[in-house]
Amino acid sequence: MKKSVILGVATVAGLAAGAAAAGTVDDVKARGKLNCGVTTGLVGFAAPDANGEWQGFDVSLCRAVAAAVLGDASAVEFVPTTGKTRFTALASGEIDMLARNTTWTFSRDVDLKFEFVGVNYYDGQGFMVPKALGVSSAKELDGATVCIQTGTTTELNLADFFRSNNISYEPVPIETNAEAQQQYLAGACDVYTTDASGLAATRATFENPGDHVLLPEIISKEPLGPLVRHGDHEWGDVVRWTLNALVSAEELGVTSANIDEMAAGTDNPEVNRLLGTEGTLGEMLGLDADWAMKAIKSGGNYGEVFAKNIGEETPIGLARGLNAQWTDGGLLYSPPFR
Amino acid sequence: MADQTTNPIAFVADGTIPPSPPPANQTGIIKWLRENLFSGVANTILTVLSILLIYVLLKNTLPWILNGVWNADSLAQCREILDGKTGACFAVLTERWHQLIYGFKYPDDAYWRPNLAFLLMLVAVAPVLFFDLPRKLLLFTAVYPFVAFWLIWGGTILVPIVALLGCVAAAVVFQKFGKNSFAAGFFGGIVVALVVWNVGGALIPDDANEGALLSAVPSRDLGGFMLNLMLGVTCVSLSLPLGIALALGRQSDMPLIKWVCVIFIEFIRGVPLITLLFVASVMLAYFFPPDSTVDLFLRVVIMITMFSAAYIAEVIRGGLAALPRGQYEAADSLGLDYPQAMRLIILPQALKISIPGIVNVAVGLFKDTTLVSVISMFDLVGMIRGPILASTEWNGVYWELLGFAALLFFVVCYGISQYSQWLERRLATDHH
Numbered sequence: 016m017k018k019s020v021i022l023g024v025a026t027v028a029g030l031a032a033g034a035a036a037a038g039t040v041d042d043v044k045a046r047g048k049l050n051c052g053v054t055t056g057l058v059g060f061a062a063p064d065a066n067g068e069w070q071g072f073d074v075s076l077c078r079a080v081a082a083a084v085l086g087d088a089s090a091v092e093f094v095p096t097t098g099k100t101r102f103t104a105l106a107s108g109e110i111d112m113l114a115r116n117t118t119w120t121f122s123r124d125v126d127l128k129f130e131f132v133g134v135n136y137y138d139g140q141g142f143m144v145p146k147a148l149g150v151s152s153a154k155e156l157d158g159a160t161v162c163i164q165t166g167t168t169t170e171l172n173l174a175d176f177f178r179s180n181n182i183s184y185e186p187v188p189i190e191t192n193a194e195a196q197q198q199y200l201a202g203a204c205d206v207y208t209t210d211a212s213g214l215a216a217t218r219a220t221f222e223n224p225g226d227h228v229l230l231p232e233i234i235s236k237e238p239l240g241p242l243v244r245h246g247d248h249e250w251g252d253v254v255r256w257t258l259n260a261l262v263s264a265e266e267l268g269v270t271s272a273n274i275d276e277m278a279a280g281t282d283n284p285e286v287n288r289l290l291g292t293e294g295t296l297g298e299m300l301g302l303d304a305d306w307a308m309k310a311i312k313s314g315g316n317y318g319e320v321f322a323k324n325i326g327e328e329t330p331i332g333l334a335r336g337l338n339a340q341w342t343d344g345g346l347l348y349s350p351p352f353r
Numbered sequence: 354m355a356d357q358t359t360n361p362i363a364f365v366a367d368g369t370i371p372p373s374p375p376p377a378n379q380t381g382i383i384k385w386l387r388e389n390l391f392s393g394v395a396n397t398i399l400t401v402l403s404i405l406l407i408y409v410l411l412k413n414t415l416p417w418i419l420n421g422v423w424n425a426d427s428l429a430q431c432r433e434i435l436d437g438k439t440g441a442c443f444a445v446l447t448e449r450w451h452q453l454i455y456g457f458k459y460p461d462d463a464y465w466r467p468n469l470a471f472l473l474m475l476v477a478v479a480p481v482l483f484f485d486l487p488r489k490l491l492l493f494t495a496v497y498p499f500v501a502f503w504l505i506w507g508g509t510i511l512v513p514i515v516a517l518l519g520c521v522a523a524a525v526v527f528q529k530f531g532k533n534s535f536a537a538g539f540f541g542g543i544v545v546a547l548v549v550w551n552v553g554g555a556l557i558p559d560d561a562n563e564g565a566l567l568s569a570v571p572s573r574d575l576g577g578f579m580l581n582l583m584l585g586v587t588c589v590s591l592s593l594p595l596g597i598a599l600a601l602g603r604q605s606d607m608p609l610i611k612w613v614c615v616i617f618i619e620f621i622r623g624v625p626l627i628t629l630l631f632v633a634s635v636m637l638a639y640f641f642p643p644d645s646t647v648d649l650f651l652r653v654v655i656m657i658t659m660f661s662a663a664y665i666a667e668v669i670r671g672g673l674a675a676l677p678r679g680q681y682e683a684a685d686s687l688g689l690d691y692p693q694a695m696r697l698i699i700l701p702q703a704l705k706i707s708i709p710g711i712v713n714v715a716v717g718l719f720k721d722t723t724l725v726s727v728i729s730m731f732d733l734v735g736m737i738r739g740p741i742l743a744s745t746e747w748n749g750v751y752w753e754l755l756g757f758a759a760l761l762f763f764v765v766c767y768g769i770s771q772y773s774q775w776l777e778r779r780l781a782t783d784h785h
Contacts, residue, residue, distance in 0.1 A: 055729050056743025063740045065448065067457035095729040095739065103635040193742075193751060220749030222432055330429070330745050 039111050039243070039250035040301055043084055048092045051077035052110035055095040058216040059325040059333075060116050069093045072324040073114040076135055076241055076258065079310040080112065083257045083302060088313035102127055105244060112254050114241040116212075128245040132255035135240055135317075137337035137346050139233035140172050141211035143218060146226050148205060153232040157182040162195050162204035164188075169209055172235040192217065210237055212325065212333055219330040233337075253300055260307035262349040263289055264316035266340050271315040278308055289352045296352060307352075317347065417441050421753075427746035445750045446757055449741050453757070456576015456731050457740055463507070466567065467579050470504040473497060474586065482772060505583070508569035509561035515553030519546040535692060572650035576731035578761055583650075584732075585719040585765075588657040592718070593711070595658065596665025597704075601695065603670060614666070621663035627724055629656040634728035653725055661718040668710035672703035705780050712773035716766045723762075733758050 043049050053061040053073055061071035069077075074093070082088040094110045105113045106128070116138075117123070119131040142153050150156060153176070163170055165188045177184050187204040189195045196217055199207040207214065211233060218224045241258065243251045264270070267286050269277055278290045287293035291304035300306065314320050318340075325333045339345025377383060390400040420440030424447065425431040431442035446453065455464060477497035480490035499513035523542035531538025562569040575583070602614035621629075633652040641647065676699060684694035704711075726735030737754045741747050747754075 054739075054743075055726075055731075055735065056739035056741075058743050058745055058748050062743035062745075063457045064744065065452070065746075067452070095731070097727060097729050099631075099727070100635055100729055107635070107639050196749070216748065219745070220428065 039247050040084065040253060043111055047085065048090050049077065049081040049084065049112070050092045050094055050110045051080070052094050052096045052101055052104050052113040052115055053077065054115045055097055057116060058219070059212070059329065059331045061093075061114075070324070072136065072320060073116060073241075075314040075320040075324065076114045076261075077112070078313045079261060080254055080257045082313035083260075083306040083310040084253060086303065086309055088309075102129070105129065105242065108244075111250070112241055112243050116239040117242060119238045119240050119242075123242075129242045130245050130251050131240045131242045132251050133240050133258045134238040134346075135258060136212070136238075138210045138212050138237035138239055139337070140169050140208060140235040140237070141214050141233050142230040143199070143207045143214045143227055144205060144230060146228050150230065153230045153234070154180055154182065156184065156206060158184070159206050160185045160187055160204040162187045162189055162198050162207045164192070164195065164209060165190065168235065173208055176232075176234040196220070212331075215325075215333050216331050219332060249301060253302065256300065257307070257310050259349040260289060260310050260352075261317040261320065262340075262347050263352055264307075264311045265318040265347075266342065266349065269311060269316060271312055271319060274308060274311055278305070285352055423447055428749055429746075441753050442750055443753055445741065445747045445753055449736075449747070452577060452736055452741065453733060453754075454577045455579050456574065456736060458574035458576065459570060459579070460568065460574075463568065463570065466504045466507065470501040471582070473500060473504075482776075503567065505575070506570055506572070507565065507567035509557065509565045511553075511557045511561055515550060515557065518553060519549035522546060522549045572648050575650065577736055578733045580725070580730065580732040581719070581722045581762075582765075584654065584657060584722040584725065587654050588661055588718055588722075589715045591654070591658045592662040592665055595662035597669055597700070599662060599666035600669035600673060603666065604673060617659075618663045618666050621659055622667070626657070626660050626721055627727060629660055630724060630728050632656070649730070653728075653730070657718065657722065660721075661714055664714045664717075665711055668707050668714060669703060671710065672705075672707035673699065675706050676702055705777075708773055708777055708780075712769060716769055719766060719769070720762060733761065 053069065053071075056062045057071070059072060061069060061073045064070050069091075077091050077093065078088040081091045094104060096104050096110070096113070096115060101113055101115050101117065102123075104110050113129075114135075116136065118138075119134060123129055124131055142156070144150050144156075156177075161173065161184050163173055163186050170186075173184070173186075184206075187198065189198055192209065192213065195207055195209070198204060200221070207217070209217075211229065214229055218227050218229070221227060241254055243254055263285075264274075267283065267289065269286060269289070274290070277286055278292060280292050281287060284293060288296055290308045291297050291306070295304070297304040297306045303309075315323070318335075321333075321335065321338065322328060325331045327334060335343070335345060337346045339347065341348040374380065378387060391397045416439050418441055420435065420438055421443040422431045422434050422440060423443050425434060425442065425444035426448065428442060428445075431444055435442075451461065451464065455467060459467070474497065476490075477494045480486045480488065480494055496517070499517045502516075503510055503513045523546035526545045527538040527542040529538070530541050599614050599618055602610045603618065605611045605614070630653065633656040634649060637647065637652055680698060680702065681694070684698045689697065723732055723734040725732050726738060729735070729739075731739060737758060741754060742750070
């Protein structure tokens with residue numbers, strides 16, 4: 016008897032959860048807040064500042080989505096997730112979207128039943144060496160000792176790279192990024208390898224960052240992007256096109272400085288459609304006509320967000336590289352707003 | 354006198370010789386050194402090696418500590434001030450002090466609330482820890498949890514009042530019926546408390562939190578060392594009675610109660626705490642609709658309490674087993690019933706034997722509260738590993754932050770251990 020009651024409650028709860036998850040856009044609107052999963056802290060991507068305000072590259076995307084849906088960039092409840100809790104938090108409905116520098120892979124997309132709505136940062140595995148070593152290309156690293164985190168894809172990528180270039184290396188296994196930093200600075204290894212953005216962030220914390228260089232080779236693909244649950248396509252569209260709006264805005268030259276001017280109407284019909292002065296794109300998404308304008312205003316277009324959080328002016332100092340617009344030789348290519 | 358002058362003995366001392374000081378190597382510090390540090394070749398070598406080790410340690414750490422920078426806005430600025438010299442960057446502690454203690458989201462104008470709750474906690478635990486104090490103070494201890502809840506979480510005062518009323522009603526029912534039948538009093542109390550809570554909960558208006566005297570703070574906003582202390586204090590004080598009940602239940606003659614207790618204890622002890630925490634934070638979310646989840650803090654408290662209660666139960670079972678059979682028989686022969694025998698004869702002795710074990714579990718539990726950083730709660734360690742080390746200003750400051758965390762935990766754990774030693778001396782009834 017008791018058991019069946021408990022099972023019944025669990026079933027009802029499950030049904031309620033399923034029903035609630037069917038219309039995330041409406042849920043978010045009813046709640047008045049967007050629950051956005053971020054990392055517990057990664058330099059430049061998401062971290063609370065001294066006043067407790069979340070800042071960072073991934074955080075800006077959460078704010079943009081909140082601005083698009085709710086019209087208020089601060090209506091975000093940031094839910095910090097670890098590498099272990101992030102997927103369950105999304106699957107269970109605790110968060111509406113996950114913007115936690117998560118690599119888009121086949122199994123995560125297909126097997127874990129998530130939907131990656133785009134890529135907001137193209138990362139890849141790189142190398143850092145002391146300048147004194149006098150190396151300018153990873154192919155000159157024959158016989159080097161390499162600090163590498165065990166049990167990661169970086170380990171496998173490294174083995175592949177050295178084998179295909181027919182050179183040898185000696186691995187120094189380490190457990191965490193913090194440990195790697197200490198080992199590398201202590202001279203336990205000649206080279207430190209991990210994601211290029213991580214290398215740049217690590218180098219930024221060194222006492223003399225100028226004494227270390229990042230080698231030009233990037234040996235793996237790590238497309239990082241926001242994701243939502245499978246099955247709720249309306250919500251997936253909202254997040255996808257908010258990201259695209261930020262990218263398109265940069266391509267079309269819409270910045271947070273000139274957006275009000277442009278919203279008055281321009282000669283470029285795509286800008287007009289993006290900013291909602293022409294066409295009914297917002298209505299199709301189930302949002303206000305000026306949804307994209309609000310999203311762009313929340314933190315600027317993609318380029319502004321990049322420059323402010325991780326760009327060359329910041330201590331992290333990442334170059335645009337692959338993350339430049341396609342017109343500048345990068346990979347950012349938003350489908351047209353039409 | 355005349356006799357003496359004719360005495361052939363040339364000299365007789367007319368007083369005692371003043372005692373001369375012992376030889377230099379038999380006194381004071383030299384004697385102590387000889388006896389304790391240089392009593393043999395092997396000991397001398399060990400002493401010299403130890404001194405060398407201490408010297409090396411101090412030589413490396415002292416300049417680092419003494420040169421420490423206390424005022425800077427970022428690690429880069431710290432390094433600028435140090436200008437190549439060795440020195441710690443303690444500025445991170447001063448700049449992020451509030452975040453380390455209260456977490457990064459607790460409203461700054463409300464810091465006095467947890468502070469006051471902490472001070473009141475000292476008052477509330479005093480009569481429990483030091484039983485020479487007036488017994489009337491226990492009344493305050495009983496009210497304290499509700500006061501502390503209201504201070505820390507804020508919101509409407511009606512919630513803690515309803516909770517308190519429920520407990521009072523349960524106590525009254527238990528007093529009334531518990532004398533005749535323990536079970537009737539116990540379960541009657543639970544039913545009455547549930548009724549009061551449900552009725553009271555329904556009576557509290559939904560918007561009661563708006564315009565409340567103290568602004569409401571959601572559990573997610575708690576953090577820092579405050580969270581560790583809250584988890585530690587709550588879980589220790591809850592798991593002690595639960596552990597006693599489990600230990601007694603395991604010894605019970607009633608098979609149902611006995612097996613429930615055995616299975617509970619064995620299951621919980623066979624599972625790592627981190628697994629329970631993951632269940633609390635992740636799995637339970639699947640069973641509740643998204644909007645009506647049980648508060649994360651409460652879930653974690655339940656899990657940690659269950660975990661430490663199982664351990665405390667086993668410690669107390671050891672204490673019960675150590676009592677001679679005669680004590681149980683003596684209680685029976687005095688005509689005491691089970692609750693009286695336990696309360697007056699068995700438990701006081703068994704608990705006394707169990708003190709070191711209980712303290713061991715309490716200290717371990719307090720340190721285990723840092724595990725909640727893995728389920729993305731921002732306790733002290735979570736704050737350090739997450740937000741502070743991930744900020745562009747302070748990325749790379751490891752020793753200062755983790756050393757500070759170690760220091761805080763050491764102070765508390767050492768205090769608990771000293772208290773338990775005092776308690777053992779105070780309760781010692783055997784005469785050596």
